[in-house]
Amino acid sequence: MKPLPVLLLLSGVLLCHTGPVLDPVTCDGNDGPGAAHTAMHHIDETHNHGYKFRLNDITSTKVEQVEGGCNWELQLALLETRCSVVNPKQFENCDIRAEHERAVMANCTVMMTVKKGESKVTKYNCNTRQAKTNQEMVRICPDCPVLLPLNNTEGLKSVDQALKTFNQNTTNQHYYILQEVGRIQTSYMFQMGMGYFAEFVLLETRCPRGSRIVLEACKPLCPDRAHRAFCRSSYTTANEAISVECELYSPTNTTALGPGEQEPVCKPPHDGGRGPPPHAGGGGPPPHAHGQGPPPHDGSGGPPHDHGKGRESGKGRGPPFNPHFPRGSFHACRGFLVNPDPALHPICPWPLPEPRSQPRES
Known part of the structure; x- marks a missing residue:
């Protein structure tokens, strides 16, 4: 039986959140944490499948001074949380998976511009993988x-x-x-x-x-x-x-719904x-x-x-x-993506490249 x-x-x-208030990013080379914080909120807003991620480490930062502002290049190490993307929690409040739970990590390159005091993420690309392989976990x-x-x-x-x-x-x-x-x-x-x-x-x-x-x-x-x-x-x-x-x-x-309203x-x-x-x-x-x-x-x-x-x-x-x-x-x-892990939901590149046009037959 x-x-x-x-x-x-x-x-x-039901958790209701207004948009996060982010400190402005400056062109000071010491403002890497502020730039990374803004980058993480952008990744969280555009990553719409699988699980939310949290920042684990800022690997490196570069600032290029340009007319009217600067360009940031950030190398960020992220860890997957237990929160699904449909969870209304802010990603900062989500618990990170422990190693024995088959932790997932993502190494991301984020490009950002700062002009007239306004910051804007222009591109990011991440490599998402299991923190430990099956062989290592065994x-x-x-x-x-x-x-x-x-x-x-x-x-x-x-x-x-x-x-x-x-x-x-x-x-x-x-x-x-x-x-x-x-x-x-x-x-x-x-x-x-x-x-x-x-x-x-x-x-x-x-x-x-x-x-x-x-x-x-x-x-x-x-x-x-x-x-x-x-x-x-x-x-x-x-x-x-x-x-x-x-x-x-x-x-x-x-x-x-009102009376009779569908x-x-x-x-x-x-x-x-x-x-x-x-x-x-x-x-x-x-x-x-x-x-x-x-x-x-x-x-x-x-x-x-x-x-x-x-x-x-x-x-x-x-x-x-x-x-x-x-x-x-x-x-x-x-x-x-090149050889994505079929067991994971990766962080997709943003923005996605335009699909390649098929050559016309002559």
């Missing part, structure tokens, strides 16, 4: 889980089970769909088989809970009116036990309602196409409680992703 799923919903969170912590690619079939199956469990919660007014998978880890557990530990973001849809509708057909609520849930799940293969813990984030727009229909954002469009162009293969099977968000799934058909063979496509977010569970800059 399979154990009953466990669902724990943490209290809802020597340090043999029993620690390892990170899996975000499109791992078994890992996505565990997310699928967690999503179904979440949608069975009677306190939800609407069904939720998967916005993105943040990370998937695995380890062998004695007498319980392989364990899969996932983190992911769910997005509230317009479909009332209990309605008999294909979940993939459910359109999300407008970004400012939708609840989001950041969830952590654990799944063991021996007994197919699933547990889910979620933190629910309230929408920023809580205005009640939810507004919004154009789908490119970034889950956070930051500017990524302008991803056509670079690279489709999300999750790392050579490990078809994308899990191809819209071929069944109704809300019928995601498991055909999955026992290991060829499942995973949970239904939000079809209205073209990036699905992966990042927009895959085509612009």
Whole structure:
């Protein structure tokens, strides 16, 4: 007999923040910390998938004096936090992952101009990687889980089970769909088989809970009116036990609808309602196409409680992703990175290069 799923919903969170007040950056070569602080806020505003990052170290700074101001070049070392980008916390208040949690780091080059007392980040480029490789972690912590690619079939199956469990919660007014998978880890557990530990973001849809509708057909609520849930799940293969813990984030727009008024229909954002469009162009293969099977968000799934058909063979496509977010569970800059780690959400270069134009056939 399979154990009953466990669902724990943490209290809802709504943190309202006005834009941060930043000290002006000067052209004094000793103002590296101020320039780095401004750079970090810009990265936080434009990095719109995966997790928030915090500044760990200022590796180097250069200041070039130009007419009317100066140009800064910063080398910054960043560390990934436990906060999803949908978490309303300021990134400075987020906890950094410990080493045994498979810490992630990013080395960034940031270009900034200062003219007439106003600073502006013009470009940044980051190299995001795991702080320790799997081989290094095995020597340090043999029993620690390892990170899996975000499109791992078994890992996505565990997310699928967690999503179904979440949608069975009677306190939800609407069904939720998967916005993105943040990370998937695995380890062998004695007498319980392989364990899969996932983190992911769910997005509230317009479909009332209990309605008999294909979940993939459910359109999300407008970004400012939708609840989001950041969830952590654990799944063991021996007994197919699933547990889910979620933190629910309230929408920023809580205005009640008037009598007879329907939810507004919004154009789908490119970034889950956070930051500017990524302008991803056509670079690279489709999300999750790392050579490990078809994308899990191809819209071929069944109704809300019928995601498991055909999955026992290991060829499942995973949970239904939000079809209205073209990036699905992966990042927009895959085509612009060299050998990105498929287990991570990297900091994309900003601004993204224009997609290369295809030569015309003569």
